[in-house]
Amino acid sequence: MSLYALQKLLYELNRDSAVQAAFAADRETVIARYRLSDEEAEAMRCDDIGKLYILGVNGQILMHFAAWRGLAWDEYIQAMKDALAQHGQVRGGIYAAVDGGKGGAL
Amino acid sequence: MSLVFAAIMSHGPGMTARADRADPAVRDPFFATLERLRSKLEDSRPDALIVIAAEHFANFFMNNMPAYCIGMAQDYEGPIEDPEWLRIPRRTIPGNPDLSRRIVGRVMERVDVAYAEEWKFDHGIMVPLNFLTPRFDLPVIPVNINCQGPPLTPLDRAYQFGIALGEACDSVPERVAIVGTGGISHWPATPNSGKINEAWDREFLARWLRNDRSALTAYTDEETLRDAGQGGFEIRTLISVAGASEGRTGELWFCEPIPIFATSGFVGVMDVGPDETAKAA
Numbered sequence: 001m002s003l004y005a006l007q008k009l010l011y012e013l014n015r016d017s018a019v020q021a022a023f024a025a026d027r028e029t030v031i032a033r034y035r036l037s038d039e040e041a042e043a044m045r046c047d048d049i050g051k052l053y054i055l056g057v058n059g060q061i062l063m064h065f066a067a068w069r070g071l072a073w074d075e076y077i078q079a080m081k082d083a084l085a086q087h088g089q090v091r092g093g094i095y096a097a098v099d100g101g102k103g104g105a106l
Numbered sequence: 107m108s109l110v111f112a113a114i115m116s117h118g119p120g121m122t123a124r125a126d127r128a129d130p131a132v133r134d135p136f137f138a139t140l141e142r143l144r145s146k147l148e149d150s151r152p153d154a155l156i157v158i159a160a161e162h163f164a165n166f167f168m169n170n171m172p173a174y175c176i177g178m179a180q181d182y183e184g185p186i187e188d189p190e191w192l193r194i195p196r197r198t199i200p201g202n203p204d205l206s207r208r209i210v211g212r213v214m215e216r217v218d219v220a221y222a223e224e225w226k227f228d229h230g231i232m233v234p235l236n237f238l239t240p241r242f243d244l245p246v247i248p249v250n251i252n253c254q255g256p257p258l259t260p261l262d263r264a265y266q267f268g269i270a271l272g273e274a275c276d277s278v279p280e281r282v283a284i285v286g287t288g289g290i291s292h293w294p295a296t297p298n299s300g301k302i303n304e305a306w307d308r309e310f311l312a313r314w315l316r317n318d319r320s321a322l323t324a325y326t327d328e329e330t331l332r333d334a335g336q337g338g339f340e341i342r343t344l345i346s347v348a349g350a351s352e353g354r355t356g357e358l359w360f361c362e363p364i365p366i367f368a369t370s371g372f373v374g375v376m377d378v379g380p381d382e383t384a385k386a387a
Contacts, residue, residue, distance in 0.1 A: 004168060007163075007167075007168070008167065008168075011163050011167050014163070015164065015186060015226070053296075058163070058254065058255075059294060059295025059296050059336070060162035060163055060254060060294065060295055061162075061163050062295060064187055064191075067187070067188055068188065073123070073124065077297060077299060080296065084297060094256065094336050095295070095296055095336055096296075097296055097297050097298060098293065098296075098298050098301070099298060099301070101296075102297075102298075103298055103300065103301050104293075104296075104297055104298050104299045104300040104301060104365075105299065105300025105365035105366045105368070
């Protein structure tokens with residue numbers, strides 16, 4: 001599990017437009033700078049917001065990355081719900097779903 | 107001089123980003139209460155506003171995470187989020203580095219704090235400012251308590267930090283106001299966003315209003331996570347305002363769950379300030 005490195009990549013993307021530009025121009029090179037697992041790298045490759053949630057990314061980091069990748073609020077929430085149904089509970093961090101991910105305000 | 111204003115309020119980004127989706131029957135009285143809080147703040151004629159917030163990885167990360175940090179910059183930029191997303195335009199907010207430096211120095215006599223001469227505000231500060239200082243013209247001193255990346259500072263330590271901050275404000279000639287922003291119960295940015303434990307919120311606020319240090323700091327992190335969600339860790343910011351107002355009690359102005367804001371909308375005000383003391387005497 002390299003959740004720390006994954007979250008660091010997202011943290012730097014969220015706050016640094018230079019990293020965002022590099023990511024947009026050559027995603028593979030930016031991803032390679034961080035010690036990610038194959039699963040984490042693949043989720044970053046395809047903007048798999050739901051999978052990033054399952055891998056344990058803190059929601060306070062993930063929601064801004066999701067917004068930058070063009071997901072509206074309801075789409076972001078739905079991506080996490082769908083991923084829970086597909087992959088099961090969150091595997092790390094402190095942002096695990098409760099009540100099976102049901103409820104919430106949509 | 108002693109604090110001229112001490113209050114707590116919620117800061118969920120939904121308060122601006124998704125305001126149009128909230129039930130007007132609850133939203134409108136909540137926003138009217140925030141307007142009343144703005145008037146009270148202005149009436150206290152503050153020279154500066156300390157905002158104790160729980161930021162969300164805007165400036166601080168787990169590579170070097172301070173438990174407590176106080177801003178010491180000339181000015182601050184915010185929001186760090188996409189302004190279109192938060193629906194608060196990006197702008198520069200004035201600071202007061204000289205006052206910050208004196209406050210940091212005084213707090214350090216009691217509590218080890220980090221300081222920062224660079225700081226970008228996220229919704230945790232921008233949302234409260236949007237309601238309390240809509241012209242963004244009052245000098246702000248940001249304070250962060252790490253409520254995101256465990257290990258987290260113990261709750262009683264947050265109360266002690268508040269005491270130190272209150273004493274620091276007593277030691278300067280400026281009129282200083284303080285607002286704490288955060289939780290209370292919420293499961294933010296998760297599939298459960300909108301889940302609110304109203305009974306837990308009301309019990310926490312009851313402890314806050316009577317400024318009951320032992321009851322405020324009795325929660326374990328395990329209990330908070332179970333009953334109040336990840337967002338519940340942000341009670342540290344509210345507890346520190348109680349510490350800064352030690353010996354005073356408060357008044358609840360508003361508390362109602364607003365699911366699309368992800369938390370209860372709440373406003374609590376401590377009875378502080380020389381004017382209030384004079385009245386009591």
